[in-house]
Amino acid sequence: MNPILQNKVNKFYLKFHFSRWPLYTSSSTGNINATSGSSSISSSFSPVTLITNHTESSFNVVDNDSPSAGELMVTEDNLIAPPSKSSIENGDEDPFGSECDIFDGEWVRDENRKQYYPPGSCPFLGRHSFECYKNGRPDDQYLQWQWQWPSVQINARCNNIPRILNGTDFLERLRGKKLVFVGDSLNYNMYASLSCILWNSIPDKNRVYPPPRNTEFKSRGDFSLIYEDYNCSIAFVWSAFLVYEFKKDRNRNVLKPERDVIRLDVIDKLESSVYSDADVVIFDSFHWWVDGKTNNGVNYFQEGNYLHPKMEILKAYKKGLTTWRKWIDKNIDSNRTQVVFRGYSETHYVGGRWNTGGKCNLETEPIMSNETYIQTSPMQVKILEKTLQKMKTPVLYLNVSKLTYYRADAHPSVYAKNYTVQERIAALGHQDCSHWCLPGVPDTWNELLYISLLKAGKGTFGSRN
Numbered sequence: 050m051n052p053i054l055q056n057k058v059n060k061f062y063l064k065f066h067f068s069r070w071p072l073y074t075s076s077s078t079g080n081i082n083a084t085s086g087s088s089s090i091s092s093s094f095s096p097v098t099l100i101t102n103h104t105e106s107s108f109n110v111v112d113n114d115s116p117s118a119g120e121l122m123v124t125e126d127n128l129i130a131p132p133s134k135s136s137i138e139n140g141d142e143d144p145f146g147s148e149c150d151i152f153d154g155e156w157v158r159d160e161n162r163k164q165y166y167p168p169g170s171c172p173f174l175g176r177h178s179f180e181c182y183k184n185g186r187p188d189d190q191y192l193q194w195q196w197q198w199p200s201v202q203i204n205a206r207c208n209n210i211p212r213i214l215n216g217t218d219f220l221e222r223l224r225g226k227k228l229v230f231v232g233d234s235l236n237y238n239m240y241a242s243l244s245c246i247l248w249n250s251i252p253d254k255n256r257v258y259p260p261p262r263n264t265e266f267k268s269r270g271d272f273s274l275i276y277e278d279y280n281c282s283i284a285f286v287w288s289a290f291l292v293y294e295f296k297k298d299r300n301r302n303v304l305k306p307e308r309d310v311i312r313l314d315v316i317d318k319l320e321s322s323v324y325s326d327a328d329v330v331i332f333d334s335f336h337w338w339v340d341g342k343t344n345n346g347v348n349y350f351q352e353g354n355y356l357h358p359k360m361e362i363l364k365a366y367k368k369g370l371t372t373w374r375k376w377i378d379k380n381i382d383s384n385r386t387q388v389v390f391r392g393y394s395e396t397h398y399v400g401g402r403w404n405t406g407g408k409c410n411l412e413t414e415p416i417m418s419n420e421t422y423i424q425t426s427p428m429q430v431k432i433l434e435k436t437l438q439k440m441k442t443p444v445l446y447l448n449v450s451k452l453t454y455y456r457a458d459a460h461p462s463v464y465a466k467n468y469t470v471q472e473r474i475a476a477l478g479h480q481d482c483s484h485w486c487l488p489g490v491p492d493t494w495n496e497l498l499y500i501s502l503l504k505a506g507k508g509t510f511g512s513r514n
Contacts, residue, residue: 149210151497152448154198156415156455162195164488165214171245172254173274174487178465179241181486185473186464190413191486196452196493214492214499216250222502222509223281229270229324232333233289235394237272238484239331240285242491243498244274251278267322286323289337291373293317311343313368314352316376325380328508331389331447331498334373335429336483338366341404363428370436378441387507390437391447391494393430396483397457409482410462416455424450445501449494457482459490 168182168189178184230240248257256277260269273284288294293312324330340362343349350360352368381388398407424430430450437444463473465481485491502510 149198151198151210151500152452154196154452155418156194157197158193159195160193162193164192165216165246165492166249166488168192168488171241171248171487173244173248174241177241178461178481178484179238179487179489180467181461181464181489184461184464184467186461186486188413191456191459192488194415194456196496211500211503212496214246214496216247219499220247220250220276220279220281223276223283223328224279224509226281226328226509227326228281228283228329228331229327230283230285230331231288231320231324232291232331232391233287233336234484235336236331236333236391237285237287238487239333239391239491239494240272240283242487242489243283243495245487246492246495247276247283248274251276253278266319270323284323286320288317288320289334290369291316291332291334292369309349310351310356311349311365311369312351313365314372316372321376321380327386329387329389329502330381331391332373333391333394334370335393335426335433338362338369338429341402363432366429367432367436370432374436374440381442383442385508387445387502387505387510388442389445389447389498389501390433391449391498392433393426393450394483394485395425395450395453395456397460398480398482403483404479406478407482408462408477408480409457409460410477410480412457412460412462414458416457418455422451422454443505445505447494447497447501449497452493453490456485456490459485461486 169180174180174183182189228243230236230243248254251257257274258277259272259274260282270284270286273282275282290311293315294317295310295312337343340346343362343365346357346360346362346365348356348358350357350365350368377388396403397409397412399409399411401407434446437446461481461484463476463480464486465484466472466476468476
């Protein structure tokens with residue numbers, strides 16, 4: 050039996066196995082070797098690439114000083130290139146090893162770590178709750194941690210995995226293409242992060258802009274940006290349940306549209322028109338599948354013409370994901386489109402829930418490794434992972450649950466808005482311990498997305514001969 054199928058858990062996954070990529074970086078990307086620190090937060094979690102139908106379907110410092118207009122040249126020296134097939138077929142030693150699991154790692158302190166974009170600099174965050182710096186958060190310790198997977202300590206070849214997101218290289222691979230995030234506000238958090246990372250990689254910032262408001266929804270989604278120098282775009286589509294939601298008002302320009310009924314058996318045609326032809330599409334769906342956001346399942350879930358008087362959330366979640374799975378397998382061209390699903394992002398409410406006074410504002414450092422990780426939503430995660438395992442379409446599964454579990458310090462908490470002193474005191478009772486400050490943890494998600502896309506090697510993320 051294949052070793053990856055030896056136990057019940059691992060039979061659905063493939064450990065990260067990198068092809069032979071010679072690594073080319075420009076001087077602007079800094080040293081790729083991981084920096085050891087005196088403090089670390091350990092975790093251990095599942096591999097990233099999902100097996101479908103039983104087939105394989107630290108950073109250190111980033112220099113954000115952009116060259117002036119006309120100075121940036123895209124050459125072989127600032128691209129990360131996968132290897133030619135010949136080196137693989139000739140049986141050369143795999144320089145990356147077969148056990149480089151980028152999701153099994155620890156947070157290591159790096160007080161000198163630079164961000165992909167300076168805090169408060171990105172114009173696309175606006176007044177969102179992610180702008181902790183502009184909203185008055187006084188500390189910056191939460192920015193001094195980098196994700197490092199421990200396999201580098203036992204397998205030296207894993208040190209060759211790129212430990213930064215090379216924004217120039219990412220944009221070059223997206224040239225002429227469309228990348229779309231689909232899901233709830235946590236995926237919007239990730240979308241905003243990537244928007245800012247890529248924006249800061251462009252010398253002329255005026256050449257990054259949203260499309261005109263009269264652009265058809267199919268081309269712009271709920272939010273989107275055009276990177277003119279690369280003729281590419283990234284977009285976000287609000288679809289918290291991934292299935293059809295009645296009475297959604299997209300004209301209100303808000304991230305929290307009204308909902309009355311969820312059709313568990315139907316995909317929204319308007320939403321899917323945005324991502325059906327995307328080159329890369331990243332889904333998530335988790336945080337809205339709770340009693341408080343679904344009227345406790347009472348008169349909320351519908352199939353066909355039948356409105357269920359009451360349905361358990363787990364049952365509804367499974368039905369909704371099944372509808373999504375079948376639609377993807379039928380309508381997405383996997384030869385063109387790389388499908389990604391980002392897993393559950395942990396929350397850190399203490400003393401209550403998101404709507405009952407839970408708090409996290411006193412957390413200033415990550416949770417240390419002596420606290421054992423316990424999955425807070427094991428049944429939901431099991432449903433999601435079984436759904437992905439059943440898919441015919443190859444899916445990259447970004448399992449960020451444990452990675453986020455240890456970062457109780459990195460939420461907006463009472464800095465979700467630029468409050469006055471009195472308003473901030475009042476906000477102590479309704480903190481944001483779900484989303485993440487930017488710069489912050491979602492930047493790491495996008496690093497892992499970038500590495501995962503390179504590993505999968507679809508289209509321009511494959512060899513660049």
